[in-house]
Amino acid sequence: MDSAKRERLESKGWKVGNAVDFLNLSPEEVLLIEIKLALADSLRKRRQKRMTQAQLAEKLKSSQPRVARAECGDASVSIELLVRAMLATGATPKDIGKAIAVAGKGGNPLPEA
Amino acid sequence: MDSAKRERLESKGWKVGNAVDFLNLSPEEVLLIEIKLALADSLRKRRQKRMTQAQLAEKLKSSQPRVARAECGDASVSIELLVRAMLATGATPKDIGKAIAVAGKGGNPLPEA
């Protein structure tokens, strides 16, 4: 039953890009990645409702390509940037906390905001 | 009524270290700092219950001085490291989400874990 989770991780640059086998990741490393992916998903959904990647990039004083990578959960994007991006969409600490709390649960992706 | 909040921020390296006046920070920048401070507080409380800074540093594959800075909410510590440190104390995404969700509320510091 790890296959779904594993598939989600491998699709981004996480496995090949890091040259580490999924099964060799410690539980903490897996959780960290899942937190990033949860933030990335939430970010994309929030952003799509309000603006374009380029517009968010401007608010963030970053660039559109970096926003794209953030939303993809790319391995080169830090939690720091993900959180700043969330804030730039108007998210509150509560919103961000909720997004993180749910990380690692493969749950239904629909009821997300 | 900003004085309490402001005092909390100024005490760390946030104002002088960054050479930016507190009042010139955007709301998003303030929230980001408050999230870091909330994580830092939570980290210290969790860590103190379980181990020494040096022990946590080893689990983290980091160093005791960096853990100290993390717990102080030092400006040179990223959210990334704070989250990794939380995970290393055994925190779940839920725990981390809760810690972040209360950021910015000057609330009673006692009922924290």
Add this chain to the structure above:
DNA sequence: CTCTTGCATATCGAATTTGATATAATCGCT
């Protein structure tokens, strides 16, 4: 008082993350 233990501060080269830029792919529309 002296030792030890735990935490804080300073510095520094190495590694990671960043924004910028160029460019390609994709979608919606006519």
Add this chain to the structure above:
DNA sequence: AGCGATTATATCAAATTCGATATGCAAGAG
């Protein structure tokens, strides 16, 4: 099909963050 707008991918130098090391400071034990 052709076009404009949006998003994805690649590269790279600059900035930030990192771990390591050295050292200072405080509190408790003996």
